[in-house]
Amino acid sequence: MNTREKKPSVDQLPKPSGRIKLANALRDLLAQKDFSSITTAEISRTSGVNESLIYRYFGDKRGLLHAVLDEYLENFVEQINWGMKGIEGTKNKLRKFIWSTIYFYDQDRVFSKILLLEVRNYPGYFTSETYEIVKQYTNLMLEIIENGMKTGDIRKDLEARSIRQIVLGGIEHLILPAIINDGPLDPDRLTEKFCLLLFDGIQAKTKKA
Amino acid sequence: MNTREKKPSVDQLPKPSGRIKLANALRDLLAQKDFSSITTAEISRTSGVNESLIYRYFGDKRGLLHAVLDEYLENFVEQINWGMKGIEGTKNKLRKFIWSTIYFYDQDRVFSKILLLEVRNYPGYFTSETYEIVKQYTNLMLEIIENGMKTGDIRKDLEARSIRQIVLGGIEHLILPAIINDGPLDPDRLTEKFCLLLFDGIQAKTKKA
DNA sequence: ATCCTTATATAAGTAAAACTTACTTACAAA
DNA sequence: TTTGTAAGTAAGTTTTACTTATATAAGGAT
Incomplete structure (x- = not known):
């Protein structure tokens, strides 16, 4: 179940821009609607980052x-x-x-x-x-x-x-x-x-x- | 969104056996795992009642x-x-x-x-x-x-x-x-x-x- | 008795969304 | 130049909540 990637201890590690863009996109979307009605496709669209990177970086939607x-x-x-x-x-x-x-x-x-x-x-x-x-x-x-x-x-x-x-x-x-x-x-x-x-x-x- | 059926004021109305079987099945399953990881197919299987009756009786999974x-x-x-x-x-x-x-x-x-x-x-x-x-x-x-x-x-x-x-x-x-x-x-x-x-x-x- | 309505039931779908996979590009270290 | 790793992409697959079309059975009225 726990397919999360090993955590990059949050700071100081190489932060790819895709990571940040995804996080920002989710933050923006959360201001408009609740988590369960935000789709990964939507996060991808809003961030301009490919959907599969959510899984690469954060393991799953909840990880983000x-x-x-x-x-x-x-x-x-x-x-x-x-x-x-x-x-x-x-x-x-x-x-x-x-x-x-x-x-x-x-x-x-x-x-x-x-x-x-x-x-x-x-x-x-x-x-x-x-x-x-x-x-x-x-x-x-x-x-x-x-x-x-x-x-x-x-x-x-x-x-x-x-x-x-x-x-x-x-x-x-x-x-x-x-x-x-x-x-x-x-x-x-x-x-x-x-x-x-x-x-x-x-x-x-x-x-x- | 709210596609729930008009509520049958809980008691006293004709209670089909399927209704009860579904409720009992969900109760049993909830003892084992949490709601989000219980599937409607599983509820149907456990209760022996067809999946679509969940929707007829309770509107949606959450209604049940x-x-x-x-x-x-x-x-x-x-x-x-x-x-x-x-x-x-x-x-x-x-x-x-x-x-x-x-x-x-x-x-x-x-x-x-x-x-x-x-x-x-x-x-x-x-x-x-x-x-x-x-x-x-x-x-x-x-x-x-x-x-x-x-x-x-x-x-x-x-x-x-x-x-x-x-x-x-x-x-x-x-x-x-x-x-x-x-x-x-x-x-x-x-x-x-x-x-x-x-x-x-x-x-x-x-x-x- | 027959016809009509309604409740109960089922099987076979559909659509959407989370998650995967296979592949490519960029780039830096050796 | 080669090699290895991280970033990025496109095109899937799978799962799952939910729908639809249809069938059967049970009264109730005519």
Whole structure:
């Protein structure tokens, strides 16, 4: 099944122009329609590159998608890593992380849709290079939580991994309606609501026992 | 595009045996492999029903999937509605809701996988009958939250819809690893952790200001 | 009884799209 | 000059969702 070519470790290797043209063509097409209704013939036509080169370079149609995605994700991880630098305090770090995530989802709707709707259903995604990059992102969140537990900022009767999963899923689902309806997204407001819930819970604090 | 037949309102109408055989065949096949790698020829072979009846009865291959899914979801919604009866208190209702959801995800892994990974990427899902049924489920959660705000159990500086999204996404993501790895799932433990976070937040309460 | 309609069923297609293969050209290193 | 490799092309093949034309059987009305 996995007929993908051995990956050219993304950068620095001889990048033939056909490769880039194909990736750009798919990117353009994804802005207009969803992946499954884009044909390889269409990608070939749009790029001006022969159809069979998709298979030479990327193994299959999905491989091309992943290549495009990987490039974007690597940039995203890099930026979020950079953005976290110099921030002190567990809550501040978490808030920044959440804000950045929502911000990026808002910025590039094309990639948001792919990441949220199009990628996970592919059998083999969870063993893909793409998922490895995503892991860098999710591990960063895990580190923040684990560190917060060590410093005593986060209660210890919770599990770091559970918190991470809930937070990541919560963010995704929170922004999903806007992504689907191509509606507006307000990172500041959403982050604030999210952090209120995450830090202190939903319970009204009327009486102090 | 939407060549589905007018829906036979699911129950009570004349159910030809071919219909049932096709649905059962797809269910069986889904236990073995994912939807996209199941062919219509295979469904026909497994069911012993002619391939073209898929199209007569369900419009297209995806229509068959949705029919199978709808039946399961209707049962799920019914059961969760029934299970909520007689429970008093916002927190108790939320806990029961969360527990039930995780429990059902644990019980039927085939449907869990479809719901979590296979359905959302289909363009048109969000206008489908299936999604209407899902809405009954998500609306139930919204009602609990809105009611909790009215009674003063839930703080009012949050938005009911935001809470709902975060909770639903949080649950999904929390169980996702177990679903993907076919690992075990402990509804009691996960519900407890989830509710700790949801009700009181992650912040350690050391000093009282 | 016969005719008409409708549901159920089948076999034999079609069309489109993903993917392959066989071959050519360009170009650089040995 | 030769040789090897990567880039490019054109013309397939195969698979698979979906269609069509046709047949059989079951009532129901006349």
